Amino acid sequence: MQFKNTLDFAKQLDQQDVLAKYKAEFNFPKVNGEEVIYFTGNSLGLQPKIAKEYVDEVMTNWADLGVEGHFNGSKPWWDYQERFAEPLSKIVGAKPSEVTVMNTLSVNLNLLLVSFYRPTKQRFKIICEEKAFPSDQYLIQEQVRNHGLDPATTIVEVKRRPGEHNFRTEDILQTIQSVGNELALVLMGGINYYTGQVLDMQAITKAGHQVGAYVGWDLAHAAGNIKMHLHDWQVDFAAWCSYKYMNAGPGSASGIFVHEKHHKSNLPRFAGWWGHNKERRFLMEPAFDPIQGAEGWQISNPPVLSLAPYLGSVAMFNEVGMDALIAKRDTITAYLAFVLQDIASQVHANFEVITPAEPEQRASQISLFLHGQGKELFTYLMQNGVIVDWREPNVIRLAPVPFYTSYQDIYNFGQILKAGLV
Incomplete structure (x- = not known):
C-alpha cells in the first residue's frame, strides 16, 4: 500500500x-x-465500556445472593475462571486445558519457577535477556538465591551487539548452545518492552529443548498483541498480564499456560485448595490431588471482581479474532x-x-x-x-x-x- x-x-x-x-x-x-x-x-x-456491565453483574449477585453467589446467579463464582479457557486458548495458541487465570504476572512467574526451575549440581544456569523488565530480573535473581546459588555465576544474559538496539536471534541461539548441559531454564520476554522487538519464540524454544532445558516466556506485551502457537511450539510454560493489550483494568488477573506434556508429571509446585481435584474440592481432604491441567497450578479461589472486566474484554477478542x-x-x-x-x-x-x-x-x-x-x-x-x-x-x-x-x-x-x- x-x-x-x-x-x-x-x-x-x-x-x-x-x-x-x-x-x-x-x-x-x-x-x-x-x-x-x-x-x-x-x-x-x-x-x-462492557467492563462495567461485567463488574456490576458480580456486584449485583453479591448483593442479592451473598455467599450463594458461589454456586448460583448468572455466572457462579466457583467456576468463574473456567469461562476463560476456550477464548484464551485461541488468543495464545493453546488447548483449553493448558490455560487458566489467577493471581498477577510476577506472582505467577514465581509460582511457575517453583516447578520449572529445578537446578542440579550440573544443570543450574538460567538464560534471560539483557535489561529484561525489572520485575523479571528481580524474581530470577531471588529464585536463584533461594536455591543457594550466586546470580553472578548462574544467570546468563544475552547481550545486544555494540551499537545495536535489538537482539539477534543467532546470538540467543548461540548463547543457549554455549551454555549447553549446564542450562536449566530459558526465561525471556516474548516482546521486549523497551524496543517492541518480537523474539523468535519458536526457534528459541526449540534450541532450549535441544540442550535439555525448560523454556518459559513472559508474555506481558505479547498476549492479545501477536499470533502465538504455544502448544505447537512446545513451550513449557508462560504467563502474561491482562491489563495491557487485553484491556482488563489496572492490576487485573494474570493468565498462565502450562503445556499438556506436564499435566500428569510429578513436577513440584506450591499448592492450594483451588488447584485440588474440583470434584472433591469441598470435601476438605488432607492430601493434595491436583487438577490435570493448568488449573492444577491454582492456589486460591479466583478474584472474581478482578476477573470480571477481563472476561468482558476476552469476549470482545473472541468476537473479533x-x-x-x-x-x-x-x-x-x-x-x-x-x-x-x-x-x-x-x-x-x-x-x-x-x-x-x-x-x-x-x-x-x-x-x-x-x-x-x-x-x-x-x-x-x-x-x-x-x-x-x-x-x-x-x-x-x-x-x-x-x-x-x-x-x-x-x-x-x-x-x-x-x-x-x-
Missing part, C-alpha cells in the same frame, strides 16, 4: 477499516476537553512508522526508531530514541492530548492498538508532533 500523510488518506483508511466501530466501545480520557490520542495500551489498555486484529495492527503500525518518517524529513527531527522495521519482528509498538529533544517532547505531547510512555533515558513508546486507534489518530498525532519539533 502506498501511504500518504494526509487527512483525507487517513479518513479513507478508517472508512475501509472493519474494526473501526470498536473505537466507540472504549472510554477515552480527555485533555483540554477533548478525547486523547491514546498510545499507551502497552502499559494500560483503555477501559472497554486474532487474525483481524493482527491485520489491522500491521497496517496501522506501518502507517505510524511512515508518518514518523515523513515528519522527520519535513522538520529534520533528531530521533531514531529503534523498533525493528521487519513486520515479523514488531507488533503494536514503535519506540523513538530521542537525540537532543529530551523529556520536554514527551511533556509537550502529553499536554497536547497525546498519551505516550516515557522510558529512561530518552525513549518514547507509541502503541497504536487495533481495537481503539484510528488512522486519523495517527495523522493527527503527526501534526501535533510536527508542531512540537519546529
Whole structure:
C-alpha cells in the first residue's frame, strides 16, 4: 500500500477499516476537553465500556445472593475462571486445558519457577535477556538465591551487539548452545518492552529443548498483541498480564499456560485448595490431588471482581479474532512508522526508531530514541492530548492498538508532533 500523510488518506483508511466501530466501545480520557490520542495500551489498555456491565453483574449477585453467589446467579463464582479457557486458548495458541487465570504476572512467574526451575549440581544456569523488565530480573535473581546459588555465576544474559538496539536471534541461539548441559531454564520476554522487538519464540524454544532445558516466556506485551502457537511450539510454560493489550483494568488477573506434556508429571509446585481435584474440592481432604491441567497450578479461589472486566474484554477478542486484529495492527503500525518518517524529513527531527522495521519482528509498538529533544517532547505531547510512555533515558513508546486507534489518530498525532519539533 502506498501511504500518504494526509487527512483525507487517513479518513479513507478508517472508512475501509472493519474494526473501526470498536473505537466507540472504549472510554477515552480527555485533555483540554477533548478525547486523547491514546498510545499507551502497552502499559494500560483503555477501559472497554462492557467492563462495567461485567463488574456490576458480580456486584449485583453479591448483593442479592451473598455467599450463594458461589454456586448460583448468572455466572457462579466457583467456576468463574473456567469461562476463560476456550477464548484464551485461541488468543495464545493453546488447548483449553493448558490455560487458566489467577493471581498477577510476577506472582505467577514465581509460582511457575517453583516447578520449572529445578537446578542440579550440573544443570543450574538460567538464560534471560539483557535489561529484561525489572520485575523479571528481580524474581530470577531471588529464585536463584533461594536455591543457594550466586546470580553472578548462574544467570546468563544475552547481550545486544555494540551499537545495536535489538537482539539477534543467532546470538540467543548461540548463547543457549554455549551454555549447553549446564542450562536449566530459558526465561525471556516474548516482546521486549523497551524496543517492541518480537523474539523468535519458536526457534528459541526449540534450541532450549535441544540442550535439555525448560523454556518459559513472559508474555506481558505479547498476549492479545501477536499470533502465538504455544502448544505447537512446545513451550513449557508462560504467563502474561491482562491489563495491557487485553484491556482488563489496572492490576487485573494474570493468565498462565502450562503445556499438556506436564499435566500428569510429578513436577513440584506450591499448592492450594483451588488447584485440588474440583470434584472433591469441598470435601476438605488432607492430601493434595491436583487438577490435570493448568488449573492444577491454582492456589486460591479466583478474584472474581478482578476477573470480571477481563472476561468482558476476552469476549470482545473472541468476537473479533486474532487474525483481524493482527491485520489491522500491521497496517496501522506501518502507517505510524511512515508518518514518523515523513515528519522527520519535513522538520529534520533528531530521533531514531529503534523498533525493528521487519513486520515479523514488531507488533503494536514503535519506540523513538530521542537525540537532543529530551523529556520536554514527551511533556509537550502529553499536554497536547497525546498519551505516550516515557522510558529512561530518552525513549518514547507509541502503541497504536487495533481495537481503539484510528488512522486519523495517527495523522493527527503527526501534526501535533510536527508542531512540537519546529
